[in-house]
Amino acid sequence: MEILLVGGLLLFIMFLLLSGGVWIAMTLAICGWVGQAFFTDTQPGKNLFSAFWESNASWELAALPLFIWMGEILFRTKLSEEMFEGLRPWLNRVPGRLMHTTILGCGIFGSVSGSSAATCATISKVALPELMKRGYSEKLALGSLATAGTLGILIPPSITMVVYAVAADASIIRIFLAGFLPGLLLMALFSGYIMWWSLRHPDQVPPPDAPTTFWEKIKLSRSLIPCGALIVFVCWVLIAGYATATECAAYGVVGSLGLAAWSRSLTWNNFCEGLMGTTRSSCMIMFILAGAAFLTKTMAFTGIPRELAEWVNGMHLSPLALIAVLTVVYLILGTALDGISMIVLTSAVVLPMIQKAGFDLVWFGIFIVLLVEIAEVTPPVGFNLFVLQNMTGKDSNTIAKAAIPFFGCLVVCIVLITVFPQIVTYLPDAVMGVDK
Numbered sequence: 001m002e003i004l005l006v007g008g009l010l011l012f013i014m015f016l017l018l019s020g021g022v023w024i025a026m027t028l029a030i031c032g033w034v035g036q037a038f039f040t041d042t043q044p045g046k047n048l049f050s051a052f053w054e055s056n057a058s059w060e061l062a063a064l065p066l067f068i069w070m071g072e073i074l075f076r077t078k079l080s081e082e083m084f085e086g087l088r089p090w091l092n093r094v095p096g097r098l099m100h101t102t103i104l105g106c107g108i109f110g111s112v113s114g115s116s117a118a119t120c121a122t123i124s125k126v127a128l129p130e131l132m133k134r135g136y137s138e139k140l141a142l143g144s145l146a147t148a149g150t151l152g153i154l155i156p157p158s159i160t161m162v163v164y165a166v167a168a169d170a171s172i173i174r175i176f177l178a179g180f181l182p183g184l185l186l187m188a189l190f191s192g193y194i195m196w197w198s199l200r201h202p203d204q205v206p207p208p209d210a211p212t213t214f215w216e217k218i219k220l221s222r223s224l225i226p227c228g229a230l231i232v233f234v235c236w237v238l239i240a241g242y243a244t245a246t247e248c249a250a251y252g253v254v255g256s257l258g259l260a261a262w263s264r265s266l267t268w269n270n271f272c273e274g275l276m277g278t279t280r281s282s283c284m285i286m287f288i289l290a291g292a293a294f295l296t297k298t299m300a301f302t303g304i305p306r307e308l309a310e311w312v313n314g315m316h317l318s319p320l321a322l323i324a325v326l327t328v329v330y331l332i333l334g335t336a337l338d339g340i341s342m343i344v345l346t347s348a349v350v351l352p353m354i355q356k357a358g359f360d361l362v363w364f365g366i367f368i369v370l371l372v373e374i375a376e377v378t379p380p381v382g383f384n385l386f387v388l389q390n391m392t393g394k395d396s397n398t399i400a401k402a403a404i405p406f407f408g409c410l411v412v413c414i415v416l417i418t419v420f421p422q423i424v425t426y427l428p429d430a431v432m433g434v435d436k
Helices: 002-019 022-037 044-054 060-076 079-087 096-111 116-133 137-155 157-170 173-179 182-201 214-239 245-262 268-302 302-313 319-335 337-356 361-376 383-392 396-402 404-420 422-431
Strands: none
Touching: 002 022, 002 268, 022 044, 022 268, 060 116, 060 268, 079 157, 079 214, 096 116, 096 137, 116 137, 116 182, 116 383, 137 182, 137 245, 137 361, 137 383, 137 396, 157 173, 157 337, 157 361, 173 182, 173 361, 173 422, 182 214, 182 361, 182 404, 182 422, 245 422, 268 302, 268 361, 268 383, 302 319, 302 383, 319 337, 319 361, 319 404, 337 361, 361 404, 361 422, 383 396, 396 404, 404 422
């Protein structure tokens, strides 16, 4: 119980610092320092340097600035405008119209990047200015981008899924396959809410254009072909196994530069501005990652996640009650830890409980990923909230409030896969056979 009190104290300090306007990364690092200096026998100085180095010295992380640069190129040239103009006639009669591009873009890009932060940053850079220019609701756009950005860790390939598969000694391919249908379900829930909101608030959605025939739509969509071909190519080389996510990001940058030059919208000025914008966004994200890594070390040293998991184990709950309590526990952990750390620090205790209760480990993997998605938009350490805060200048609490309805969609998705586990298990069983 003393350990849980320590966790409550650190959480209070975090809220205090964030409300005082302290930088997010500094807040995370300060909380980590306090936890190690006063409640452990470790050396916080040495751990601080090691956490900062280990969190950023990663080849996989090299994809992050490259994907952000790709988004900057699309944003600062006329390619993003052409892409939206190409989508406009197809979404003209759908309630919400171009607002659905945030969901579609995050879903497609998430399958390429495998990163929630990269997905959120890239699609926000491209979509938000275009939606605001056309008169769409800023609140709805911010909420959809914050939550749809999390599709990067649900739609394979996903680093979080790989970490879980290793921790659970489960098949990575089965878990990848299991993520597709829940990912499509979540995209449908997000788009469904946008349609419902647009029907309720027609005055906040631009009026539809004049009806067009199918061939007129094809003609108007010619501007969509270059960006669409680039996205399809980047997805194809990754799925076909010809390139890693980092190499795909490099292809995306080269392709974006080539298309911008071909359309004669690439200038030395917007090239330099794109580089500077990429540097600022990447440094911000990596600084926050470093602070979160140091706080994660503190959590590991104090034993807070393991203590919570053992407390749940000692309650001897029924299977459904166990899932309900674990949901609450992971939501609490999500306020202070990143998703990968949540899985690594609790798997040793939680996974045997899950197996004993009779749950499929592949199903539980998708369940955990959905909880990690919720953690990405949960204050005070909701990573997507920080990304959008940096890119828009809006307060993270404002973005969190805008994301509440989409947060509800995530909860509905969790309920649906719990009641109907076949949503998760059908595809891997159909492709690879029933796992015995």
